[in-house]
Amino acid sequence: MSEHDDAPSVPDGPVLSLRGVSKSFGGVRALVDVDLEVHEREVLAVVGDNGAGKSTLAGLLSGVYRPDEGQVLLDGAPVVLGSPAAARAHGIAAVFQDLALVDDLDVVENIFLAREPQRGPFLDEITMEREAWGLLDQLAASVPSVRQAVRTLSGGQRQVVAVARALLGSPRVLVLDEPTSSLAIRQTAEVLNLIEKLRERGHAVVLVSHQAGELQAVADRIVVLRLGRVHGIVDGDTSYEDLLAAMTGAVRPGRAPRGGGPGTGSPRTEGGVLR
Template identity: 65%
Template sequence: MSDEAILAEPAAISLRGVSHSYGAVRALVDVDLDVRGHEVVAVVGDNGAGKSTLVGVLSGVLVPDAGEVVVDGRETQLTSPGLARGLGIATVFQDLALCEDLDVVENLFLGQEIRRGPMLDEVAMEREAQRLLAQLAVRVPSLRAPVAELSGGQRQAVAIARALLGEPRVLVLDEPTASLGVTQTAEVLTLVERVRDSGFGVVLVSHNLADVQAVADRVVVLRRGRLNGEFDADVASYEQIVAAITGVAPPGEAAR
């Protein structure tokens, strides 16, 4: 889809004036954010900028102190991860929450197994796992390989595939390339593009600007809990984004 067509779509999820504090520490202050299908919105910022808190709000782990969360045009309260998931918002946290001693199929369907009467329907789960991984062009040694035997990129792929079960509308990825090598990072970024091209909205939270500029459509900068810039990823320079993150403007421009 063209950029104009994407921006013409109604937002799948919007934050309006969202704030959240931890005691006297204001982690988010009056933050606005729109996420639409067919786009990757990158959220960047220095340590302590509020990125993790924003992930918590989007995932239903944290309830904001103020502001609105709007899903499909209706204000709602994301009071739990289950509720967020039910509204079409799936999150892959940095720790992935995979069980290393379980195989790929078991991890994909953990807590949402397919049953035939009182028994697990292993054939149906294998078939659905194969379909989903093929849709994302993900390769693993075997559907019955323990996750402990997979590479970092393959583990990230399994976590993303699990999040896409049930067809959510928005996928939130918290530092998906952290601790990955060059090849594995490239694999995960390609997977992010495939997820976007399949029609999902993606929120990519990352500290790696090279990764962000490789796949993002828009870049949102948080600084000290506040929105400090929103950029078209195809137009904005590395220096402009860094300036918004640090508050130190390039020569000839005023700092934010």
Template identity: 55%
Template sequence: MVHVSATPVLALRGVSKRFGAVQALTDVDLEVHAGEVVALVGDNGAGKSTLVKTIAGVHPIDEGVIEWEGEAVSINKPHDAQGFGIATVYQDLALCDNLDVVANLYLGSEIKRAGVIDEVAMEARSRELLSTLSIRIPSVRIPIASLSGGQRQVVAIARALIGDPKLVILDEPTAALGVEQTAQVLDLVERLRQRGLAVILISHNMVDVKAVADKVAVLRLGRNNGVFDVKSTSQEEIISAITGATDNAVTRRQARRTEDAK
């Protein structure tokens, strides 16, 4: 068990974001500690992507404060976020199908010696990184196009770790994956936690959330609607917070089942 530090790596305090007349986020708070996985959940339109993009520097915030390791900071562009040690893996992965795994891992941050790309060093480091993360792929020299969905996802996550980040944001990393590939990605998320990284996991899949998250932060209509400890909270409570109703289709079904069981 990784010791969770008292000061969060990242904290949002009263963050708001508008796009024209649309208020996308209102007074949102969020804390993520080193060695902790926080799942960010909510219905479509709840503000999850906007929140992630404010942390990643794509959409600077309008109000509120972002704290990094206890200090208030400005994140106005992706470069700022990367500079602090924030790595984001978006759903589209942005991998180059025709390039091999090594080239994808180091795309834009190639290792050079005397101005020449050092393929040997990059290959050695790629192998080392993949093996410390227990990522199994046939070879680091095969094109991305020949990998499975799960393998692509873990390569995209591994690429985010090249710059030694302190916080990794994963946007729906298991959305398009089968059972075994999902397990592969969730194993990797657990290894990120063991390495002491802070992880924000955006997911629609409650089974995945229950499997790897320590806490669940619920957004509803751009506002906080509860932060829950995974071990002590039922799935029903989390779903009620997501749908914003104590009485909704999910809880009614649950109640009917309880009644029927009596």
């Protein structure tokens, strides 16, 4: 039984989909004919080695890039995500690996940067502080003070601040690009707990990472990218060994290795998904 069996059921229709999406940069094909679906209350992890196309995929979903071919669909209807602002207008927000935080500003100032509410000619500091605490409380964050400079926070706390900023406007889909990169074990655990909280709040979460082992703690499904192509979609409770095999090409999801079968140690497959 999966550790996520007690999670709310996933609705039939996906919130966000890609259909036959390809993207090239010059002569380099970063993504090739990618199909993808993400549902409400689901953590869809995207995993792959360096150069697999993960960051390009995150950029397409968040409006940083536009596909050369294929469609992006929201609730089944085609949309054009021509910029990050356009993506946010459609309810899609992203947190990238660099977090884009301003170290010398405090937590409140970073959360509301360029979107500060005003009361007459002045910033509405009271509303900003109250809403900042509200967002952090929803995420069960351990930030000591919203008036503390971001540069004094731990890596996990900084990630929380970046996610809280992304939650302004109540997006339906959150794209997290390498959120645990360069974090210590305790900070990584804080971020994974944060991702669980986002799912509980009803968000669809696209979690992009090369850390295969960490994904299994939170992912409902895992999309395996290799050289820009989808090479399988596996369950979140797939074994670490089978997931690595899918990433490296030692075993292709949905296809038993030559000579595979009982007693060979090969993973079982059903409907193209590793079991």
